Amino acid sequence: MNLEKKYHRDTLVIKIAGEFDLVTAEEFRRVVDPELERRQVRNLVINLGGVSFIDSSGLGVIIGRYKKLSQSGGKLWIAAARPPVRKILELSGIQKIIRFYESEKQALEAVREA
Amino acid sequence: MENKIRLEFTGIGENVALARLVIASLAGQLNFTLSDIEELKVAVSEAVSNSIIHAYSAVPSGIVILEAWQDTDSLVIRISDMGKGIADIQKAMEPAYSTEPDRMGLGFVFMQSFMDDLQVDSEPGKGTTVTLVKKISSDAGTFNSSQN
């Protein structure tokens, strides 16, 4: 898996590529959690555009970050999920709590307007 | 001639991708659609991950066995571990039930919704066997019907 991180003001954007399973979920946690704490991130945008596969371990780590952020008044946004990945996300019911955007740009616009 | 595979591997995270790859490759030889193959990959990923995470939580590297064969119009996949087992299988299979605080209890939900049949045999202290059955070229697959 490939993880890229960048900042747009107080928004952390994480771009992931590859397969989001238990190995990569652990890597995701290792990279993202210290950022969330150190920089007091208010908004986290996860760009799933490069993700070809996701299972419950990947989903679990996304929902875990959502909970962490919610506790400190922050928000999580999902961008660019491809159809097979989107199917899994939808089946999990995650859409009831986290909004999906077609692109990273659209997600960042939504963050700005929120 | 009937094809059958059996793969035995150490229960480490890196081997979950290996198990998915093997099943995707096998399913590709049969008459499965791309969305069927995606579903098979998720189900296998869930079962193998469960063996690694739950069955062998106290053991650094237990053995996981992946078997697959064709049974008339179906692909049968069996994932076995010799780990701690499940005391209450029915409870374990309930949506959102998990014994791990950080997990969501979706593994069995995915296996159930993507496969045509799912069987779980388990005995505490002995281990768990999960059998997944997927019909070949069934047009009633969850992904296919929702895509039309």
Ligand SMILES: Nc1ncnc2c1ncn2[C@@H]1O[C@H](COP(=O)(O)OP(=O)(O)OP(=O)(O)O)[C@@H](O)[C@H]1O
């Ligand atoms: N091979 C196994 N050995 C021992 N216990 C298992 C095994 N597979 C599943 N379980 C038990 O069944 C429960 C439910 O499994 P399921 O895959 O549905 O959810 P989870 O693994 O806890 O969470 P998620 O799959 O969403 O990450 C687990 O929490 C665990 O207690």
Ligand SMILES: [Mg+2]
């Ligand atoms: Mg699981």
